[in-house]
Amino acid sequence: MQPHSQEADWAVAMLKERSGDCSAYERFLQDFAAHLRRIVRWRFNNLRLNLDETEDVVQEILIAIHSRRNQWDANRPLMPWLNAIARYKIIDAARRLRKEAHLKTDLDDAQWSSLPALEQTALAASRTDIDRLISELPPGQQSVARVIGIDGVSPSEAAIQLGMNENAVRVAFHRALKKLMAMATGQKNVTRK
Structure with a gap:
Protein backbone atom coordinates (compact mmCIF):
# COMPACT_ATOMS: atom_id res chain seq x y z
CA MET A 1 0.00 0.00 0.00
CA GLN A 2 1.46 3.37 -1.01
CA PRO A 3 1.60 6.20 1.52
CA HIS A 4 -0.87 8.36 -0.42
CA SER A 5 -3.45 5.59 -0.69
CA GLN A 6 -2.86 4.70 2.97
CA GLU A 7 -3.58 8.29 3.97
CA ALA A 8 -6.69 8.28 1.79
CA ASP A 9 -7.86 5.00 3.36
CA TRP A 10 -7.27 6.37 6.86
CA ALA A 11 -9.13 9.59 6.00
CA VAL A 12 -12.08 7.54 4.73
CA ALA A 13 -12.04 5.51 7.97
CA MET A 14 -12.05 8.71 10.03
CA LEU A 15 -15.03 9.97 8.04
CA LYS A 16 -16.82 6.65 8.38
CA GLU A 17 -16.37 6.83 12.16
CA ARG A 18 -18.21 10.15 12.12
CA SER A 19 -21.12 8.43 10.42
CA GLY A 20 -21.09 5.53 12.92
CA ASP A 21 -18.88 2.91 11.20
CA CYS A 22 -16.79 1.88 14.21
CA SER A 23 -15.19 -1.14 12.51
CA ALA A 24 -13.51 1.05 9.85
CA TYR A 25 -12.26 3.36 12.59
CA GLU A 26 -10.98 0.41 14.62
CA ARG A 27 -9.03 -0.89 11.58
CA PHE A 28 -7.57 2.60 11.12
CA LEU A 29 -6.43 2.69 14.75
CA GLN A 30 -4.81 -0.74 14.42
CA ASP A 31 -3.02 0.21 11.19
CA PHE A 32 -1.93 3.56 12.54
CA ALA A 33 -0.70 1.95 15.78
CA ALA A 34 1.57 -0.35 13.75
CA HIS A 35 2.83 2.67 11.81
CA LEU A 36 3.42 4.58 15.08
CA ARG A 37 5.34 1.73 16.70
CA ARG A 38 7.94 1.88 13.94
CA ILE A 39 8.25 5.66 14.22
CA VAL A 40 8.44 5.73 18.03
CA ARG A 41 11.00 2.89 18.14
CA TRP A 42 13.12 4.66 15.52
CA ARG A 43 12.97 8.02 17.39
CA PHE A 44 13.67 6.43 20.78
CA ASN A 45 16.53 4.42 19.33
CA ASN A 46 18.09 7.58 17.86
CA LEU A 47 17.64 9.39 21.16
CA ARG A 48 18.99 6.39 23.10
CA LEU A 49 15.83 6.14 25.17
CA ASN A 50 14.28 3.04 26.67
CA LEU A 51 12.50 1.13 23.88
CA ASP A 52 10.31 -0.58 26.48
CA GLU A 53 8.33 2.67 26.68
CA THR A 54 7.30 2.46 23.01
CA GLU A 55 3.90 0.90 23.55
CA ASP A 56 2.96 3.39 26.27
CA VAL A 57 3.77 6.29 23.96
CA VAL A 58 1.87 4.70 21.07
CA GLN A 59 -1.17 4.35 23.33
CA GLU A 60 -0.86 7.99 24.48
CA ILE A 61 -0.83 9.09 20.84
CA LEU A 62 -3.85 6.94 19.97
CA ILE A 63 -5.78 8.30 22.94
CA ALA A 64 -4.94 11.86 21.89
CA ILE A 65 -6.09 11.16 18.35
CA HIS A 66 -9.27 9.53 19.56
CA SER A 67 -10.10 12.36 21.95
CA ARG A 68 -9.44 14.98 19.24
CA ARG A 69 -10.86 13.09 16.27
CA ASN A 70 -13.67 15.61 15.78
CA GLN A 71 -11.12 18.43 15.48
CA TRP A 72 -9.72 17.10 12.22
CA ASP A 73 -10.94 19.17 9.28
CA ALA A 74 -11.99 16.69 6.59
CA ASN A 75 -11.19 19.29 3.91
CA ARG A 76 -7.51 19.14 4.88
CA PRO A 77 -4.99 16.30 4.58
CA LEU A 78 -5.06 13.81 7.45
CA MET A 79 -1.34 12.97 7.80
CA PRO A 80 -0.11 16.44 8.87
CA TRP A 81 -2.78 16.45 11.57
CA LEU A 82 -1.85 12.93 12.75
CA ASN A 83 1.86 13.67 12.57
CA ALA A 84 1.51 16.85 14.63
CA ILE A 85 -0.20 14.97 17.45
CA ALA A 86 2.35 12.14 17.28
CA ARG A 87 5.30 14.55 17.18
CA TYR A 88 4.18 16.44 20.29
CA LYS A 89 3.44 13.26 22.23
CA ILE A 90 6.84 11.80 21.29
CA ILE A 91 8.60 15.02 22.35
CA ASP A 92 6.72 15.03 25.68
CA ALA A 93 7.60 11.38 26.28
CA ALA A 94 11.26 11.92 25.39
CA ARG A 95 11.51 14.83 27.83
CA ARG A 96 9.86 12.79 30.57
CA LEU A 97 12.08 9.77 29.94
CA ARG A 98 15.24 11.86 29.90
CA LYS A 99 14.23 13.47 33.18
CA GLU A 100 13.47 10.08 34.72
CA ALA A 101 16.80 8.72 33.48
CA HIS A 102 18.62 11.53 35.29
CA LEU A 103 16.74 10.74 38.49
CA LYS A 104 17.40 7.01 38.43
CA THR A 105 20.14 5.60 40.59
CA ASP A 106 21.63 2.22 39.84
CA LEU A 107 22.22 0.52 43.18
CA ASP A 108 22.76 -3.14 43.92
CA ASP A 109 20.60 -5.02 46.44
CA ALA A 110 23.00 -4.47 49.32
CA GLN A 111 23.07 -0.73 48.71
CA TRP A 112 19.28 -0.53 48.49
CA SER A 113 18.89 -2.47 51.74
CA SER A 114 21.33 -0.16 53.55
Missing part, protein backbone atom coordinates in the same frame (compact mmCIF):
# COMPACT_ATOMS: atom_id res chain seq x y z
CA LEU A 115 19.43 3.02 52.58
CA PRO A 116 17.11 3.04 55.62
CA ALA A 117 20.13 2.69 57.92
CA LEU A 118 21.91 5.53 56.12
CA GLU A 119 18.79 7.67 56.44
CA GLN A 120 18.62 7.07 60.21
CA THR A 121 22.33 7.89 60.56
CA ALA A 122 21.89 11.09 58.54
CA LEU A 123 18.82 12.00 60.60
CA ALA A 124 20.72 11.53 63.87
CA ALA A 125 23.64 13.59 62.54
CA SER A 126 21.38 16.42 61.42
CA ARG A 127 19.60 16.36 64.80
CA THR A 128 23.00 16.76 66.48
CA ASP A 129 23.85 19.66 64.16
CA ILE A 130 20.53 21.35 64.89
CA ASP A 131 20.99 20.90 68.64
CA ARG A 132 24.51 22.38 68.38
CA LEU A 133 23.24 25.41 66.45
CA ILE A 134 20.33 25.98 68.83
CA SER A 135 22.66 25.81 71.83
CA GLU A 136 24.55 28.81 70.39
CA LEU A 137 21.40 30.97 70.59
CA PRO A 138 20.58 33.17 73.60
CA PRO A 139 18.66 31.17 76.28
CA GLY A 140 15.23 32.71 75.52
CA GLN A 141 15.55 32.00 71.82
CA GLN A 142 16.84 28.48 72.53
CA SER A 143 13.72 27.51 74.44
CA VAL A 144 11.39 29.04 71.82
CA ALA A 145 13.31 27.37 68.94
CA ARG A 146 13.15 23.98 70.66
CA VAL A 147 9.48 24.19 71.64
CA ILE A 148 8.19 25.51 68.30
CA GLY A 149 10.83 24.25 65.84
CA ILE A 150 11.53 20.79 67.23
CA ASP A 151 8.51 19.89 69.34
CA GLY A 152 6.09 21.42 66.84
CA VAL A 153 4.08 23.41 69.37
CA SER A 154 2.06 26.40 68.12
CA PRO A 155 3.16 29.90 69.17
CA SER A 156 0.12 30.27 71.44
CA GLU A 157 0.84 26.93 73.14
CA ALA A 158 4.54 27.87 73.41
CA ALA A 159 3.59 31.16 75.09
CA ILE A 160 1.61 29.27 77.74
CA GLN A 161 4.29 26.60 78.15
CA LEU A 162 7.13 29.14 78.46
CA GLY A 163 5.15 31.75 80.43
CA MET A 164 5.63 34.40 77.75
CA ASN A 165 3.46 36.74 75.70
CA GLU A 166 2.49 35.17 72.33
CA ASN A 167 3.88 38.15 70.37
CA ALA A 168 7.17 37.86 72.28
CA VAL A 169 7.29 34.16 71.37
CA ARG A 170 6.75 34.98 67.69
CA VAL A 171 9.45 37.66 67.72
CA ALA A 172 11.90 35.37 69.55
CA PHE A 173 11.20 32.52 67.13
CA HIS A 174 11.67 34.79 64.11
CA ARG A 175 14.97 36.08 65.47
CA ALA A 176 16.09 32.54 66.31
CA LEU A 177 15.32 31.34 62.79
CA LYS A 178 17.17 34.28 61.29
CA LYS A 179 20.25 33.54 63.41
CA LEU A 180 20.06 29.80 62.76
CA MET A 181 19.92 30.40 59.00
CA ALA A 182 22.89 32.74 59.23
CA MET A 183 24.87 30.21 61.29
CA ALA A 184 23.94 27.33 58.99
CA THR A 185 25.08 29.25 55.92
CA GLY A 186 28.28 30.36 57.65
CA GLN A 187 27.49 34.07 57.72
CA LYS A 188 29.49 36.17 60.14
CA ASN A 189 28.32 39.07 62.29
CA VAL A 190 25.40 37.26 63.85
CA THR A 191 24.67 39.25 66.96
CA ARG A 192 23.31 37.57 70.07
CA LYS A 193 20.24 39.27 71.52
Whole structure:
Protein backbone atom coordinates (compact mmCIF):
# COMPACT_ATOMS: atom_id res chain seq x y z
CA MET A 1 0.00 0.00 0.00
CA GLN A 2 1.46 3.37 -1.01
CA PRO A 3 1.60 6.20 1.52
CA HIS A 4 -0.87 8.36 -0.42
CA SER A 5 -3.45 5.59 -0.69
CA GLN A 6 -2.86 4.70 2.97
CA GLU A 7 -3.58 8.29 3.97
CA ALA A 8 -6.69 8.28 1.79
CA ASP A 9 -7.86 5.00 3.36
CA TRP A 10 -7.27 6.37 6.86
CA ALA A 11 -9.13 9.59 6.00
CA VAL A 12 -12.08 7.54 4.73
CA ALA A 13 -12.04 5.51 7.97
CA MET A 14 -12.05 8.71 10.03
CA LEU A 15 -15.03 9.97 8.04
CA LYS A 16 -16.82 6.65 8.38
CA GLU A 17 -16.37 6.83 12.16
CA ARG A 18 -18.21 10.15 12.12
CA SER A 19 -21.12 8.43 10.42
CA GLY A 20 -21.09 5.53 12.92
CA ASP A 21 -18.88 2.91 11.20
CA CYS A 22 -16.79 1.88 14.21
CA SER A 23 -15.19 -1.14 12.51
CA ALA A 24 -13.51 1.05 9.85
CA TYR A 25 -12.26 3.36 12.59
CA GLU A 26 -10.98 0.41 14.62
CA ARG A 27 -9.03 -0.89 11.58
CA PHE A 28 -7.57 2.60 11.12
CA LEU A 29 -6.43 2.69 14.75
CA GLN A 30 -4.81 -0.74 14.42
CA ASP A 31 -3.02 0.21 11.19
CA PHE A 32 -1.93 3.56 12.54
CA ALA A 33 -0.70 1.95 15.78
CA ALA A 34 1.57 -0.35 13.75
CA HIS A 35 2.83 2.67 11.81
CA LEU A 36 3.42 4.58 15.08
CA ARG A 37 5.34 1.73 16.70
CA ARG A 38 7.94 1.88 13.94
CA ILE A 39 8.25 5.66 14.22
CA VAL A 40 8.44 5.73 18.03
CA ARG A 41 11.00 2.89 18.14
CA TRP A 42 13.12 4.66 15.52
CA ARG A 43 12.97 8.02 17.39
CA PHE A 44 13.67 6.43 20.78
CA ASN A 45 16.53 4.42 19.33
CA ASN A 46 18.09 7.58 17.86
CA LEU A 47 17.64 9.39 21.16
CA ARG A 48 18.99 6.39 23.10
CA LEU A 49 15.83 6.14 25.17
CA ASN A 50 14.28 3.04 26.67
CA LEU A 51 12.50 1.13 23.88
CA ASP A 52 10.31 -0.58 26.48
CA GLU A 53 8.33 2.67 26.68
CA THR A 54 7.30 2.46 23.01
CA GLU A 55 3.90 0.90 23.55
CA ASP A 56 2.96 3.39 26.27
CA VAL A 57 3.77 6.29 23.96
CA VAL A 58 1.87 4.70 21.07
CA GLN A 59 -1.17 4.35 23.33
CA GLU A 60 -0.86 7.99 24.48
CA ILE A 61 -0.83 9.09 20.84
CA LEU A 62 -3.85 6.94 19.97
CA ILE A 63 -5.78 8.30 22.94
CA ALA A 64 -4.94 11.86 21.89
CA ILE A 65 -6.09 11.16 18.35
CA HIS A 66 -9.27 9.53 19.56
CA SER A 67 -10.10 12.36 21.95
CA ARG A 68 -9.44 14.98 19.24
CA ARG A 69 -10.86 13.09 16.27
CA ASN A 70 -13.67 15.61 15.78
CA GLN A 71 -11.12 18.43 15.48
CA TRP A 72 -9.72 17.10 12.22
CA ASP A 73 -10.94 19.17 9.28
CA ALA A 74 -11.99 16.69 6.59
CA ASN A 75 -11.19 19.29 3.91
CA ARG A 76 -7.51 19.14 4.88
CA PRO A 77 -4.99 16.30 4.58
CA LEU A 78 -5.06 13.81 7.45
CA MET A 79 -1.34 12.97 7.80
CA PRO A 80 -0.11 16.44 8.87
CA TRP A 81 -2.78 16.45 11.57
CA LEU A 82 -1.85 12.93 12.75
CA ASN A 83 1.86 13.67 12.57
CA ALA A 84 1.51 16.85 14.63
CA ILE A 85 -0.20 14.97 17.45
CA ALA A 86 2.35 12.14 17.28
CA ARG A 87 5.30 14.55 17.18
CA TYR A 88 4.18 16.44 20.29
CA LYS A 89 3.44 13.26 22.23
CA ILE A 90 6.84 11.80 21.29
CA ILE A 91 8.60 15.02 22.35
CA ASP A 92 6.72 15.03 25.68
CA ALA A 93 7.60 11.38 26.28
CA ALA A 94 11.26 11.92 25.39
CA ARG A 95 11.51 14.83 27.83
CA ARG A 96 9.86 12.79 30.57
CA LEU A 97 12.08 9.77 29.94
CA ARG A 98 15.24 11.86 29.90
CA LYS A 99 14.23 13.47 33.18
CA GLU A 100 13.47 10.08 34.72
CA ALA A 101 16.80 8.72 33.48
CA HIS A 102 18.62 11.53 35.29
CA LEU A 103 16.74 10.74 38.49
CA LYS A 104 17.40 7.01 38.43
CA THR A 105 20.14 5.60 40.59
CA ASP A 106 21.63 2.22 39.84
CA LEU A 107 22.22 0.52 43.18
CA ASP A 108 22.76 -3.14 43.92
CA ASP A 109 20.60 -5.02 46.44
CA ALA A 110 23.00 -4.47 49.32
CA GLN A 111 23.07 -0.73 48.71
CA TRP A 112 19.28 -0.53 48.49
CA SER A 113 18.89 -2.47 51.74
CA SER A 114 21.33 -0.16 53.55
CA LEU A 115 19.43 3.02 52.58
CA PRO A 116 17.11 3.04 55.62
CA ALA A 117 20.13 2.69 57.92
CA LEU A 118 21.91 5.53 56.12
CA GLU A 119 18.79 7.67 56.44
CA GLN A 120 18.62 7.07 60.21
CA THR A 121 22.33 7.89 60.56
CA ALA A 122 21.89 11.09 58.54
CA LEU A 123 18.82 12.00 60.60
CA ALA A 124 20.72 11.53 63.87
CA ALA A 125 23.64 13.59 62.54
CA SER A 126 21.38 16.42 61.42
CA ARG A 127 19.60 16.36 64.80
CA THR A 128 23.00 16.76 66.48
CA ASP A 129 23.85 19.66 64.16
CA ILE A 130 20.53 21.35 64.89
CA ASP A 131 20.99 20.90 68.64
CA ARG A 132 24.51 22.38 68.38
CA LEU A 133 23.24 25.41 66.45
CA ILE A 134 20.33 25.98 68.83
CA SER A 135 22.66 25.81 71.83
CA GLU A 136 24.55 28.81 70.39
CA LEU A 137 21.40 30.97 70.59
CA PRO A 138 20.58 33.17 73.60
CA PRO A 139 18.66 31.17 76.28
CA GLY A 140 15.23 32.71 75.52
CA GLN A 141 15.55 32.00 71.82
CA GLN A 142 16.84 28.48 72.53
CA SER A 143 13.72 27.51 74.44
CA VAL A 144 11.39 29.04 71.82
CA ALA A 145 13.31 27.37 68.94
CA ARG A 146 13.15 23.98 70.66
CA VAL A 147 9.48 24.19 71.64
CA ILE A 148 8.19 25.51 68.30
CA GLY A 149 10.83 24.25 65.84
CA ILE A 150 11.53 20.79 67.23
CA ASP A 151 8.51 19.89 69.34
CA GLY A 152 6.09 21.42 66.84
CA VAL A 153 4.08 23.41 69.37
CA SER A 154 2.06 26.40 68.12
CA PRO A 155 3.16 29.90 69.17
CA SER A 156 0.12 30.27 71.44
CA GLU A 157 0.84 26.93 73.14
CA ALA A 158 4.54 27.87 73.41
CA ALA A 159 3.59 31.16 75.09
CA ILE A 160 1.61 29.27 77.74
CA GLN A 161 4.29 26.60 78.15
CA LEU A 162 7.13 29.14 78.46
CA GLY A 163 5.15 31.75 80.43
CA MET A 164 5.63 34.40 77.75
CA ASN A 165 3.46 36.74 75.70
CA GLU A 166 2.49 35.17 72.33
CA ASN A 167 3.88 38.15 70.37
CA ALA A 168 7.17 37.86 72.28
CA VAL A 169 7.29 34.16 71.37
CA ARG A 170 6.75 34.98 67.69
CA VAL A 171 9.45 37.66 67.72
CA ALA A 172 11.90 35.37 69.55
CA PHE A 173 11.20 32.52 67.13
CA HIS A 174 11.67 34.79 64.11
CA ARG A 175 14.97 36.08 65.47
CA ALA A 176 16.09 32.54 66.31
CA LEU A 177 15.32 31.34 62.79
CA LYS A 178 17.17 34.28 61.29
CA LYS A 179 20.25 33.54 63.41
CA LEU A 180 20.06 29.80 62.76
CA MET A 181 19.92 30.40 59.00
CA ALA A 182 22.89 32.74 59.23
CA MET A 183 24.87 30.21 61.29
CA ALA A 184 23.94 27.33 58.99
CA THR A 185 25.08 29.25 55.92
CA GLY A 186 28.28 30.36 57.65
CA GLN A 187 27.49 34.07 57.72
CA LYS A 188 29.49 36.17 60.14
CA ASN A 189 28.32 39.07 62.29
CA VAL A 190 25.40 37.26 63.85
CA THR A 191 24.67 39.25 66.96
CA ARG A 192 23.31 37.57 70.07
CA LYS A 193 20.24 39.27 71.52
